Amino acid sequence: MRVPLSPLAALALVPGAAFPQGCPQGMVVLDVQPDSPVPPGSPVAVSVTGTPGALAILVRGPNAGQTTLPGPGPIGGSVVCLAPPFDGTPLAPIPPSGTLAVPVPMPPAPPGTVFQLQALTLAPPTPTVDTSNLDSVTIGPPPPPPPCSVGSAQLAITPDGPVQPGDTIAIAVTAAPGSLVLLAMGPQPGATPLGPFPIVLCLGMPFEFHPAGVIPPNGTLLLQNQVPPNAPLPGNVTIFFQAFAVSVSSGVFTINPSNPDTLTL
Numbered sequence: 001m002r003v004p005l006s007p008l009a010a011l012a013l014v015p016g017a018a019f020p021q022g023c024p025q026g027m028v029v030l031d032v033q034p035d036s037p038v039p040p041g042s043p044v045a046v047s048v049t050g051t052p053g054a055l056a057i058l059v060r061g062p063n064a065g066q067t068t069l070p071g072p073g074p075i076g077g078s079v080v081c082l083a084p085p086f087d088g089t090p091l092a093p094i095p096p097s098g099t100l101a102v103p104v105p106m107p108p109a110p111p112g113t114v115f116q117l118q119a120l121t122l123a124p125p126t127p128t129v130d131t132s133n134l135d136s137v138t139i140g141p142p143p144p145p146p147p148c149s150v151g152s153a154q155l156a157i158t159p160d161g162p163v164q165p166g167d168t169i170a171i172a173v174t175a176a177p178g179s180l181v182l183l184a185m186g187p188q189p190g191a192t193p194l195g196p197f198p199i200v201l202c203l204g205m206p207f208e209f210h211p212a213g214v215i216p217p218n219g220t221l222l223l224q225n226q227v228p229p230n231a232p233l234p235g236n237v238t239i240f241f242q243a244f245a246v247s248v249s250s251g252v253f254t255i256n257p258s259n260p261d262t263l264t265l
Contacts, residue, residue, distance in 0.1 A: 023066045023081035028132035030119040037111070037140025043103040044137055046117075050130060052096045054123035058104060061086025064116045064134060074122055078129045081118050094121065106137055113139040145191035148202035148242075153179075153258035155243040162264045165231050169263065171223040173212065175245030175256055181212040181221050182244040189240050189260065202242045202260040215245060237265045 029049040038044055048056040057075075065083025069075050080086070094100045106115065119132035154174040159167055173181050190204025201207065215221050227233070243258040 023064075023134075024079055024131070025081070025133055026130035028119050028121050028130050030117065030132035030135050032117055032135040032137055037138040038106060039141065039143045040108040040111075040139055041105060043105045045101065046091070046104045046119075047099060047101045048091065048094060048119045048121070048132065049099045050094050050119075050121045050132075051123040052094050052098055054094050054121035054130070055127075056091040056094055056100050057088050057120040057122070058091055059086055059088045059118045059120060060115055062113065062115060074127050075120060075129055078120065078131070080120065080131065081134045082116055086116075088120070106139065109139045111139055111141045115139070146193070146200050148191045148200045148260070149198075149257045150202070150259050151245075151256040153243055153245045153256045155241060155258035155261045157241060157261040157263050162236075163227060163233060165227055165233065166229045168224055168226045171212070171241070172220055173215065173223075173243045173245065173258065174220045175215050175243075175258075176247055177215050177217045177219055179215045179245035179247040179256070181215060182246060183210050183212040184208070184242045184244065185210070185239055187239065197255060199244075199255060199257060202257075203240050212243070233265050235265070239263045239265070 027050065031047040033045040033047075046058060050056065059080050059082055061082045061084070063083040064081060067080050067083060069078045069080060089104070091102050091104070092100055109115075115137045117135050117137065121130045122128070123130065152175070156172045158170045163169060171183070175181070184201060184203055184207055186203040186205070186207030188204040189202060192201040192203060192205060192207070193199075194201050212223060213221050240260060240262050242260045245256040245258070247254050247256070
């Protein structure tokens with residue numbers, strides 16, 4: 001639920017200003033952690049210390065300032081240390097210990113965006129409004145992609161250097177005999193989750209899968225193709241590969257990813 005603390009336009013994602021001089025602060029203490037930048041959309045730990053039983057409201061916006069809240073309600077006429085646009089989120093009543101600690105997700109925003117935060121509390125029975133100091137959160141870069149999945153299957157592609165006319169391209173996949181081999185290929189490396197499976201492909205988008213065959217009893221599937229002597233090759237084009245050995249044993253479906261490898265044409 002959102003509390004309409006001011007007539008808001010869309011939240012402008014711009015760096016926040018310095019703390020406004022002369023903006024009144026009450027006795028509530030607000031602490032937001034971590035102090036270091038957080039990834040977009042990640043939660044921050046918000047701690048509000050004030051009167052037990054008082055409802056804590058977190059006010060958040062990109063700019064520090066001084067705004068008198070409109071309306072005849074309990075917070076009407078109160079002053080917050082933010083300039084519009086901003087919004088407010090009710091958190092929870094402050095427990096008997098006097099400190100409320102809750103995680104609060106931050107909205108997605110470009111790295112470097114600074115959000116200013118302030119807490120308001122409404123203490124019964126009147127209710128009485130109190131305010132906190134101003135704190136801030138800086139949005140950092142997004143987290144790195146998860147490492148791609150590499151299992152015990154082995155993929156080896158030759159030649160290691162650029163393919164020449166007349167060369168033989170060999171793709172060898174070593175895995176459990178009887179496994180179905182799927183070969184993924186694409187123009188760039190990366191880390192792409194393959195939901196709903198708990199696997200991260202070692203290729204970026206776009207990519208495609210091709211069935212390559214079944215691992216024979218010796219444990220290695222070998223695919224070979226000779227390039228015609230006069231074949232026109234594109235030159236300086238690298239294709240990225242990863243193999244997946246798929247098997248079913250006792251009703252258990254297993255996907256065994258290989259190491260990635262490349263072929264340069």
